[in-house]
Amino acid sequence: MIDLYASTTPNVLKIEIMLEETALPYKLVPVNVWKGEQFTEDFLGLNPNAKVPVIVDHDDPEGPCTVFESAAILLYLAEKTELLLPKSGPARYVVIEWLVFQAANLGPMNGQFNHFERYAPGGNEYALSRYTTELKRQYEVMERRLAEVPWLGGDTFSIADIAAFPWVLVQSNRLKESFPFLDRDSTLHPNIGAWLRRCEERPGVQRGLQAHSTLKSGFPDASEDELDRIFGRGRYAYRDSAKR
Ligand SMILES: N[C@@H](CCC(=O)N[C@@H](CS)C(=O)NCC(=O)O)C(=O)O
Incomplete structure (x- = not known):
């Protein structure tokens, strides 16, 4: 187990x-x-x-x-x-490249983008613009890749697709009205939309989504102090900086 x-x-x-x-x-x-x-x-x-x-x-x-x-x-x-990962050779490292692309780019940028879009107080236009622009660029990278091959790692579904799928799906569900480039049906990236649908057709992906739906978010019940702690702000912020 x-x-x-x-x-x-x-x-x-x-x-x-x-x-x-x-x-x-x-x-x-x-x-x-x-x-x-x-x-x-x-x-x-x-x-x-x-x-x-x-x-x-x-x-x-x-x-x-x-x-x-x-x-x-x-x-x-x-x-x-x-x-879901080739055992050896170049194909293995192509999958690992796209896995790390998600871990080092798409994940952290979405995290920062979400923070400034959803949680930060106003007055952060520069930060939001920076992360929006970078995320849009990453969608262009994925779109070019998926115009060449059906899956991020190449010809077969792999852990690289599993890594990217949840972020693309969740951002489209939540933000497609305010940030149309995140819309799964955006004409800017038809190949990302088609890839998302291919992922969703997989029974394993459907079961994963079902399992996920049983979890409950604690966000609505979080106090101001708990929000400050998770975001490292207020009394939790590090202030010993020469630039302040
Ligand atoms: N790079 C990590 C990111 C994990 C991550 O950011 N997890 C969040 C959930 S959204 C978390 O546990 N946050 C708690 C915190 O930041 O204190 C991964 O891919 O596993």
């Missing part, structure tokens, strides 16, 4: 989809990040970076195995099952 420490975030959805695609038995362990459950000593023992997702694989032949960072978890599960 694998324990998946989870909250309502695209990074967790990746792992639910992977576990469903690979038919591994797992249990969701909800972590209310808005209430600060990621900062407990027990959780920090699993992930010193205090973020979900984390898995604990109790069936690893070498003993219980803990893995944090969604890209590392996808690699671990792909190697465990020998699925």
Whole structure:
């Protein structure tokens, strides 16, 4: 059995989809990040970076195995099952390139973009413009890639698609009215739209989405102080800077 420490975030959805695609038995362990459950000593023992997702694989032949960072978890599960990642050669590294493209670009930029679009107080036009522009550029990169091949990693569905799919889906659902380039049906990127539909047709992806829908967001119940803590602002902000 694998324990998946989870909250309502695209990074967790990746792992639910992977576990469903690979038919591994797992249990969701909800972590209310808005209430600060990621900062407990027990959780920090699993992930010193205090973020979900984390898995604990109790069936690893070498003993219980803990893995944090969604890209590392996808690699671990792909190697465990020998699925969704070519075993060797150039094809393996193409998949890893696009996996890291998500982990190093699409994920962090969406995170910053979401922060300034949704959570930050007003007066951050420069930051929002910077992250919007960078995200739009990344969509152009994906569009060019998906005009050449059906899946981000090449000819077959892989962990690279699992990594990118939740972010593209969630951003379209939430923001297509205010940021039309994020709309899955935008004429700016028909190949991203077609790829998204191909992903959604997969039964494993559908089961992952179903599992994800059972989680409840703690955001509506978070206090101002809890919001300050998760965003590192107010009394939690680091102020010892020569530029201030
Ligand atoms: N690079 C990490 C990002 C994980 C991440 O940002 N998780 C968020 C969920 S949205 C979290 O746990 N946030 C809690 C916090 O920042 O304190 C991954 O891909 O796993």
